[in-house]
Amino acid sequence: MRLKDKVAIISGAGMGMGREAALVFAAEGAMVAVFDLNDAAASETVAAVEARGGRALKVVGDVSKEADVKRAVDAAVKEFGRLDILYANAGVLWKDRDKSVIETTEENWDIVQAVNLKGPFFLTKHGIPQLQKSGGGSIILVGSISALVGFTLAQDSYTCAKGALISLAKSLAVQFGPDKIRCNIIHPGMVDTPLQAPYLNAEKKKAIGDSLPLMRLGTPRDIANLALFLASDESCWITGAEIVIDGGFIAT
Numbered sequence: 001m002r003l004k005d006k007v008a009i010i011s012g013a014g015m016g017m018g019r020e021a022a023l024v025f026a027a028e029g030a031m032v033a034v035f036d037l038n039d040a041a042a043s044e045t046v047a048a049v050e051a052r053g054g055r056a057l058k059v060v061g062d063v064s065k066e067a068d069v070k071r072a073v074d075a076a077v078k079e080f081g082r083l084d085i086l087y088a089n090a091g092v093l094w095k096d097r098d099k100s101v102i103e104t105t106e107e108n109w110d111i112v113q114a115v116n117l118k119g120p121f122f123l124t125k126h127g128i129p130q131l132q133k134s135g136g137g138s139i140i141l142v143g144s145i146s147a148l149v150g151f152t153l154a155q156d157s158y159t160c161a162k163g164a165l166i167s168l169a170k171s172l173a174v175q176f177g178p179d180k181i182r183c184n185i186i187h188p189g190m191v192d193t194p195l196q197a198p199y200l201n202a203e204k205k206k207a208i209g210d211s212l213p214l215m216r217l218g219t220p221r222d223i224a225n226l227a228l229f230l231a232s233d234e235s236c237w238i239t240g241a242e243i244v245i246d247g248g249f250i251a252t
């Protein structure tokens with residue numbers, strides 16, 4: 001019970017890494033606000049948590065809309081009485097519309113920024129005062145290996161949004177450390193989730209997996225386990241850190 005009695009809000013917890021984190025956090029004793037744009041997916045996550053004996057609350061909304069994020073934070077506090085963990089996980093990857101700067105429209109650039117960068121801004125803006133009331137807490141931002149290296153198949157808005165989150169993580173770590181609020185950013189490599197599904201078939205998955213030192217793609221559980229460590233008091237002296245979790249991609 002590494003998160004016993006803690007309350008977490010996880011954006012994008014309807015699918016992929018966010019759903020897995022909701023299951024893992026709840027199994028470790030946390031109460032979880034499942035915040036997602038997709039009503040049916042969020043319901044499935046809540047049902048899966050409850051089926052395993054955990055507690056979860058569904059909040060449907062868009063992380064890029066401040067009113068929705070505020071409503072989600074308020075709902076979590078109303079339901080569970082406090083907030084300890086902010087996991088800003090929701091993100092979109094639009095490889096078909098977010099490409100190189102010379103190909104991407106302003107509108108598509110802005111939407112990708114709104115979800116991937118403004119979403120974490122809103123979640124931390126409304127969540128941090130609640131962590132302060134709780135006497136501390138842990139914030140987990142989700143970057144990407146694409147913020148660390150260039151790729152010939154560019155997704156420049158995504159890359160820039162994820163890169164900006166590195167700066168935000170360090171800024172929040174420094175500002176709120178004295179309040180016992182930690183903020184770290186994780187950089188996943190390629191993880192087999194619904195986000196990547198449109199761009200991967202079995203053959204591509206195998207080829208990419210084989211190219212990595214650890215010889216496979218990541219799983220949502222790989223990422224949820226790292227998030228669990230950062231959410232828990234086991235990581236109580238880690239803040240402002242960037243943690244790469246990529247099967248060794250960056251090392252090659």
Ligand SMILES: NC(=O)c1ccc[n+]([C@@H]2O[C@H](COP(=O)([O-])OP(=O)(O)OC[C@H]3O[C@@H](n4cnc5c(N)ncnc54)[C@H](O)[C@@H]3O)[C@@H](O)[C@H]2O)c1
Binds near residue numbers: 014017018061064193
């Ligand atoms: N999968 C990868 O290979 C990979 C690699 C690096 C980083 N990431 C990042 O990890 C995070 C999770 O990715 P994933 O692969 O689990 O994604 P996913 O697409 O499988 O799941 C994302 C969830 O976020 C929700 N969501 C999307 N837009 C939203 C919005 N505006 N408001 C609220 N909810 C919204 C979706 O409905 C979905 O349930 C993202 O930030 C992503 O950029 C993923």
